[in-house]
Amino acid sequence: MADLPTTAVDIAAAVRAGEVSAAEVLDAHLAAIDAREGEINAFNLVLADEARAAAAAVDARVAAGEDPGPLAGVPLALKDNLCTRGVPTTCSSRILEGWRPPYDATVVQRVAAAGAVAVGKTNLDEFAMGSSTENSAFGPTRNPRDPERVPGGSSGGSAAAVAAGFAPISLGSDTGGSIRQPAALCGVVGVKPTYGLVSRYGLVAFASSLDQIGPFSTTVADAALLLEAVAGHDPLDSTSIDAPAPSLLDQLDRGVQGLRIGLVTELMGEGIAPDVAARVRQAADALAAAGAEIGEVSVPAASYGLSAYYLIAPAEASSNLARYDGVRYGLRVDAPTTAEMNAATRTAGFGVEVKRRIMLGTYALSAGYYDAYYGKALKVRTLIVRDFEAAYERFDLLLSPTSPTTAFRFGEKVDDPLAMYLNDVCTIPTNLAGHPAMSVPFGAGADGMPVGVQLLAPALGEATMFRAAAAVEAAAPSLEEAWS
Amino acid sequence: MTTVENLTHEPVEGEHFTITSDTTGDTWEIVVGLEVHCELATATKLFCSCPNVFGDEPNTNVCPVCLGLPGSLPVLNRNVVELAMRLGRALHCRVEPSVFARKNYFYPDMPKDYQVSQYDQPINVDGWLDLPDGTRVGIERAHIEEDTGKNTHAGGSGRIHGADYSLVDYNRAGVPLVEIVGRPHIRHPEQAKAYIDELRAILLATGASDAKMEEGSLRVDANVSVRRVGDAALGRRCEIKNLNSLRSLGRAIEYEARRQVDLLESGEVVKQETRHWDEGAGRTRPGRSKEEAEDYRYFQEPDLVPLDPGAEWIAAVDEAMPALPAQRRTALAEAAGVEPTATAVVVAVQRDLDELALTAIAAGGDGGRVLLHVEHNLAVEGARSLDPTHFAQLVTMEVEGKLTATQAKTVLSDMVESGKAPDVIAAERGFEAMDTSELEGIVDGIIAESPDEWADFCTGDEKRRGKLQGFFVGKVMKATRGQADGKAVNAILESRRLAAG
Numbered sequence: 006m007a008d009l010p011t012t013a014v015d016i017a018a019a020v021r022a023g024e025v026s027a028a029e030v031l032d033a034h035l036a037a038i039d040a041r042e043g044e045i046n047a048f049n050l051v052l053a054d055e056a057r058a059a060a061a062a063v064d065a066r067v068a069a070g071e072d073p074g075p076l077a078g079v080p081l082a083l084k085d086n087l088c089t090r091g092v093p094t095t096c097s098s099r100i101l102e103g104w105r106p107p108y109d110a111t112v113v114q115r116v117a118a119a120g121a122v123a124v125g126k127t128n129l130d131e132f133a134m135g136s137s138t139e140n141s142a143f144g145p146t147r148n149p150r151d152p153e154r155v156p157g158g159s160s161g162g163s164a165a166a167v168a169a170g171f172a173p174i175s176l177g178s179d180t181g182g183s184i185r186q187p188a189a190l191c192g193v194v195g196v197k198p199t200y201g202l203v204s205r206y207g208l209v210a211f212a213s214s215l216d217q218i219g220p221f222s223t224t225v226a227d228a229a230l231l232l233e234a235v236a237g238h239d240p241l242d243s244t245s246i247d248a249p250a251p252s253l254l255d256q257l258d259r260g261v262q263g264l265r266i267g268l269v270t271e272l273m274g275e276g277i278a279p280d281v282a283a284r285v286r287q288a289a290d291a292l293a294a295a296g297a298e299i300g301e302v303s304v305p306a307a308s309y310g311l312s313a314y315y316l317i318a319p320a321e322a323s324s325n326l327a328r329y330d331g332v333r334y335g336l337r338v339d340a341p342t343t344a345e346m347n348a349a350t351r352t353a354g355f356g357v358e359v360k361r362r363i364m365l366g367t368y369a370l371s372a373g374y375y376d377a378y379y380g381k382a383l384k385v386r387t388l389i390v391r392d393f394e395a396a397y398e399r400f401d402l403l404l405s406p407t408s409p410t411t412a413f414r415f416g417e418k419v420d421d422p423l424a425m426y427l428n429d430v431c432t433i434p435t436n437l438a439g440h441p442a443m444s445v446p447f448g449a450g451a452d453g454m455p456v457g458v459q460l461l462a463p464a465l466g467e468a469t470m471f472r473a474a475a476a477v478e479a480a481a482p483s484l485e486e487a488w489s
Numbered sequence: 490m491t492t493v494e495n496l497t498h499e500p501v502e503g504e505h506f507t508i509t510s511d512t513t514g515d516t517w518e519i520v521v522g523l524e525v526h527c528e529l530a531t532a533t534k535l536f537c538s539c540p541n542v543f544g545d546e547p548n549t550n551v552c553p554v555c556l557g558l559p560g561s562l563p564v565l566n567r568n569v570v571e572l573a574m575r576l577g578r579a580l581h582c583r584v585e586p587s588v589f590a591r592k593n594y595f596y597p598d599m600p601k602d603y604q605v606s607q608y609d610q611p612i613n614v615d616g617w618l619d620l621p622d623g624t625r626v627g628i629e630r631a632h633i634e635e636d637t638g639k640n641t642h643a644g645g646s647g648r649i650h651g652a653d654y655s656l657v658d659y660n661r662a663g664v665p666l667v668e669i670v671g672r673p674h675i676r677h678p679e680q681a682k683a684y685i686d687e688l689r690a691i692l693l694a695t696g697a698s699d700a701k702m703e704e705g706s707l708r709v710d711a712n713v714s715v716r717r718v719g720d721a722a723l724g725r726r727c728e729i730k731n732l733n734s735l736r737s738l739g740r741a742i743e744y745e746a747r748r749q750v751d752l753l754e755s756g757e758v759v760k761q762e763t764r765h766w767d768e769g770a771g772r773t774r775p776g777r778s779k780e781e782a783e784d785y786r787y788f789q790e791p792d793l794v795p796l797d798p799g800a801e802w803i804a805a806v807d808e809a810m811p812a813l814p815a816q817r818r819t820a821l822a823e824a825a826g827v828e829p830t831a832t833a834v835v836v837a838v839q840r841d842l843d844e845l846a847l848t849a850i851a852a853g854g855d856g857g858r859v860l861l862h863v864e865h866n867l868a869v870e871g872a873r874s875l876d877p878t879h880f881a882q883l884v885t886m887e888v889e890g891k892l893t894a895t896q897a898k899t900v901l902s903d904m905v906e907s908g909k910a911p912d913v914i915a916a917e918r919g920f921e922a923m924d925t926s927e928l929e930g931i932v933d934g935i936i937a938e939s940p941d942e943w944a945d946f947c948t949g950d951e952k953r954r955g956k957l958q959g960f961f962v963g964k965v966m967k968a969t970r971g972q973a974d975g976k977a978v979n980a981i982l983e984s985r986r987l988a989a990g
């Protein structure tokens with residue numbers, strides 16, 4: 006077992022070549038889950054039996070001389086807001102109790118078609134609303150680097166699963182940073198693709214105009230491999246971009262010579278921990294050393310991103326979550342009238358943060374308040390797009406911290422929503438713009454916890470973004486290397 | 490104090506329907522604007538590929554999308570856009586770039602607890618519809634939206650309140666609708682009915698909908714207000730729902746207008762509200778009152794992209810537009826040399842017999858006679874497959890006096906049934922043209938048989954003469970087994986009377 010490959014790229018290559026079996030790769034990962042899942046709580050559900058059947062099917066195809074696909078035999082974890090046919094999909098909420106989707110999300114179909122082996126459904130902040138996975142109805146996920154600390158969120162389970170070695174890759178969703186922030190806090194790679202690059206069909210919606218599915222992995226190459234497998238047009242998603250999936254793996258060795266990379270000044274000052282900012286500067290220096298041209302750039306409207314986001318996302322959520330009314334599926338708390346049943350069900354089924362956002366969003370859309378809140382937020386969104394456009398006239402990519410701090414301790418921010426919301430200050434502007442961005446681990450902060458640097462690109466700029474990500478990865482100090 | 494009962498009205502004639510108070514003598518007019526929801530006749534639903542069929546087993550035509558299951562997403566049905574544009578263009582609307590919006594409210598028949606509709610940017614705007622009487626009714630907009638499921642409340646009154654339990658059928662959820670919002674240009678219950686008739690004809694002609702009120706594929710809400718004749722400002726309106734037939738529509742408007750006049754005459758105000766028509770009781774009742782106005786929190790539907798069909802598609806729709814009822818009336822009226830508002834013309838188009846009439850006229854048939862037959866003698870099955878050349882031939886035989894009006898009617902009915910030519914049928918039936926001398930002989934014979942009546946006929950007053958004319962014509966008809974031309978008989982009687990005088 007000791008010589009089994011560990012990255013998705015290596016596992017798939019070895020399985021396709023018949024050098025190792027998908028079954029033995031899976032067993033190694035199930036053993037890792039057995040050993041530490043009790044402590045970490047990355048999963049809402051481990052699909053051991055289903056995974057063994059999938060691995061056996063991959064091995065059978067290899068034995069029959071067929072190619073199971075680019076993710077052959079690679080164990081993969083799925084955020085529990087991705088619909089899986091016949092398998093409970095909870096969004097870490099009581100309100101979906103007992104619901105089994107009658108269909109697979111498009112990404113779930115695609116990873117299965119590519120030969121991946123789904124090992125489980127990962128924990129998240131309820132309906133992806135949160136930055137610490139503390140808002141899960143099924144208890145928090147712990148950060149594998151330090152179980153006293155949060156893994157970030159909302160895709161904390163998917164980040165922790167990869168960081169803990171439960172699976173080399175996983176899928177999460179990112180509405181305001183829910184892939185990149187936990188990736189940074191857990192010390193793994195996390196990518197939010199261009200809006201529309203990956204189909205949202207089967208992703209339980211939080212905020213439809215911002216939600217995007219993307220990969221977690223331990224290496225930039227694995228993220229490229231998984232994104233290639235899930236990206237590309239889907240006729241079931243009207244917002245899906247009608248273009249072929251980008252070719253990313255072949256970009257990784259191209260280097261950064263001549264790439265113009267701008268450090269976002271608004272995201273390097275106030276509110277950013279000094280050790281985190283220092284690591285980002287160090288990464289910029291490394292990129293410069295590798296041949297990139299580094300400059301500073303202002304994206305003024307980015308400062309208003311957080312405010313705009315906390316109107317737009319809750320507004321959409323208030324509508325998206327209306328359907329959990331106890332009538333058709335999930336929890337029902339009976340009451341004498343339909344309206345009372347709706348209210349009792351929602352009162353019992355939703356957690357505090359979800360209720361807070363439904364109320365915020367309902368208010369923002371209400372007659373008399375629409376123009377002042379939701380309407381104004383849409384205008385800010387337009388300005389952010391415009392400011393990014395201006396920045397990308399001068400730069401190919403932008404660089405910033407992913408999260409203002411390293412992983413914080415449990416309970417530190419959960420009672421202070423504003424402090425919690427500020428975690429997303431660096432990641433939110435890209436969601437509002439619909440652009441891609443990714444977090445790449447870059448050493449540790451003063452507390453020894455991982456730091457992530459964020460690379461931002463214009464729409465469909467994934468290929469260039471991955472080139473730079475590979476360079477950052479190559480230059481990254483190890484976690485053990487103390488910050489000074 | 491006036492009541493609904495002691496108000497009188499000027500009936501149907503004239504464009505305006507007015508209500509005159511017995512108490513004050515004031516005259517009021519009705520102002521009506523209609524909102525029509527019609528289901529589009531697509532094979533599949535608005536946002537998924539479930540069949541769009543009426544009357545199937547409940548909850549069989551459903552999928553994750555139309556059930557609004559978590560994670561599902563809508564994909565716009567191209568054919569919905571096509572049919573919506575056809576309707577819009579037939580109503581002389583501009584087709585504009587549009588967006589979809591969510592209308593948020595909780596109701597168990599709505600799977601997502603929001604309805605996808607169009608709000609501030611609808612696809613069709615600013616058109617009109619011409620009624621057969623010549624009235625032009627403005628169309629504010631005709632937008633696309635999704636239908637809801639259907640609730641059945643068991644126990645209690647059949648309404649949600651007091652029901653033991655409710656069942657929901659989602660087969661209808663996600664069926665494409667177009668909501669056609671008419672401007673308040675209607676002034677008469679009969680006009681409202683004519684508007685729906687005309688709209689239905691347009692929906693059928695364009696293939697946009699099967700427009701069946703009884704199956705709910707065409708649903709009408711009426712906004713009704715009243716004002717004193719001569720007032721420019723509109724009165725406060727009530728929206729009347731549950732109008733399941735044209736008869737209900739007319740009755741409800743009339744009732745509601747009287748109710749409002751009654752209120753206003755007694756110094757009260759009309760409360761703006763939704764009211765339900767109770768066909769059995771023949772009255773409107775207020776809907777369930779809500780403490781405050783519903784706030785639908787409309788916002789742009791983020792799961793769909795803006796819709797811009799583009800000039801090319803719109804042009805293709807125009808190109809393929811079938812002849813519409815108003816155009817067909819004009820064409821027929823011109824050919825027949827009558828007004829497009831003539832009843833026979835309206836009826837011909839309603840019965841889809843205008844093409845037959847046009848071809849018959851083009852083949853030489855007299856326009857007036859052709860229309861007369863279409864209006865009075867062709868309300869029968871199979872009339873549309875009548876051979877227009879035969880039809881023209883028949884009319885010509887009639888005009889030339891070879892057939893009497895009565896004979897022509899009989900021959901026409903045989904033509905529809907057998908498809909034979911009129912001269913063949915006339916010959917078979919022995920409808921030989923009766924020559925005048927033969928007819929004169931018969932008339933003279935009958936005069937000779939009834940000398941007293943004849944004397945009376947010649948000397949009596951006009952009233953008496955009229956009565957006896959009927960007596961003589963009847964006898965002649967009996968003697969000729971109905972083959973005599975009534976006009977010719979009258980002419981002979983008249984000439985004999987003058988000779989006798």
